Amino acid sequence: MIIAGLQSSGVSVPSPDTALTAVQLRGVDQFHIGGVNSALALFDKMGIKKGDVVVDIGSGLGGPARLVSERFGCSVVGVDLCEEFVAVAKEINVWTRSSGVEFRVGDGSSLEGMEPGTVDSMFMLHVGMNVEDKVALGGAVGRGLKEGGVFGVFDMVAGDGRALDYPVPFATEAGQAFLSREEEYVEAFEGAGLSLVGMEDKTEYCLDVIKGNAKRAKEKGREGGLGPTIVQGKNVGTKMKNIVAMFKDGRMRASEMIFEKKSS
Numbered sequence: 001m002i003i004a005g006l007q008s009s010g011v012s013v014p015s016p017d018t019a020l021t022a023v024q025l026r027g028v029d030q031f032h033i034g035g036v037n038s039a040l041a042l043f044d045k046m047g048i049k050k051g052d053v054v055v056d057i058g059s060g061l062g063g064p065a066r067l068v069s070e071r072f073g074c075s076v077v078g079v080d081l082c083e084e085f086v087a088v089a090k091e092i093n094v095w096t097r098s099s100g101v102e103f104r105v106g107d108g109s110s111l112e113g114m115e116p117g118t119v120d121s122m123f124m125l126h127v128g129m130n131v132e133d134k135v136a137l138g139g140a141v142g143r144g145l146k147e148g149g150v151f152g153v154f155d156m157v158a159g160d161g162r163a164l165d166y167p168v169p170f171a172t173e174a175g176q177a178f179l180s181r182e183e184e185y186v187e188a189f190e191g192a193g194l195s196l197v198g199m200e201d202k203t204e205y206c207l208d209v210i211k212g213n214a215k216r217a218k219e220k221g222r223e224g225g226l227g228p229t230i231v232q233g234k235n236v237g238t239k240m241k242n243i244v245a246m247f248k249d250g251r252m253r254a255s256e257m258i259f260e261k262k263s264s
């Protein structure tokens with residue numbers, strides 16, 4: 001269904017002689033605020049290098065995983081709980097001929113089957129809001145990373161503690177969202193042997209991006225972009241309005257955090 005939606009929206013499966021790039025698919029397979037730009041900003045801060053072994057936790061349709069492979073020549077494993085997303089991510093890989101990228105169904109809080117101490121970098125873009133057990137997540141990341149390995153996060157985080165309004169892009173009702181404060185991420189990851197090496201408040205950045213996207217969508221006469229509408233349904237506009245209101249009144253913030261696994 002998702003593939004059919006993509007095709008009917010003008011993203012066609014390439015011919016045998018052509019391949020799509022991660023950047024051409026940017027409106028389709030990047031499900032976090034800022035898309036390719038915010039992903040590249042995070043990768044730069046993480047210091048991802050050519051040839052690194054990288055894990056994308058909550059890889060969705062695979063845009064960030066393909067981007068990091070295309071940009072840095074990394075070998076990448078994307079892990080996502082949702083079987084349908086993983087199936088579509090694999091199909092899009094055929095379109096892009098992304099041989100260095102594979103996708104698996106799995107839970108980022110356990111990363112089962114991941115060989116300990118084998119990964120240079122892991123990242124998570126807009127996923128932690130749905131992960132209840134941050135301590136388990138920290139443990140899985142800490143086990144998988146090599147010493148000196150880096151974990152980058154760009155998530156929406158808890159603000160002043162007041163109740164959220166629903167729906168939001170990551171939850172249609174209370175009980176589905178597990179926003180944590182940055183201190184809780186730090187505690188969970190430090191407990192797993194990582195140190196916080198960078199943190200940036202991205203709330204204003206997100207508000208600017210959402211405003212720009214809404215303006216462009218209005219000019220084009222449709223609600224949201226292709227990707228958001230396919231994955232989040234017709235009420236993506238209401239979800240984004242709630243996010244904006246809560247960013248502005250302090251109930252929610254956006255944060256980028258970089259952790260490094262200490263040497264033992």
Ligand SMILES: C[S@@+](CC[C@H](N)C(=O)[O-])C[C@H]1O[C@@H](n2cnc3c(N)ncnc32)[C@H](O)[C@@H]1O
Pocket residue numbers: 029030031032057058059060061062063064079080081082085106107108109124125126127130131
């Ligand atoms: C908003 S999407 C972001 C997708 C992708 N990171 C991106 O930026 O394009 C959140 C994704 O996290 C996945 N997810 C949520 N909890 C997860 C978990 N515990 N383990 C793995 N994936 C998870 C969801 O299935 C969904 O694909």
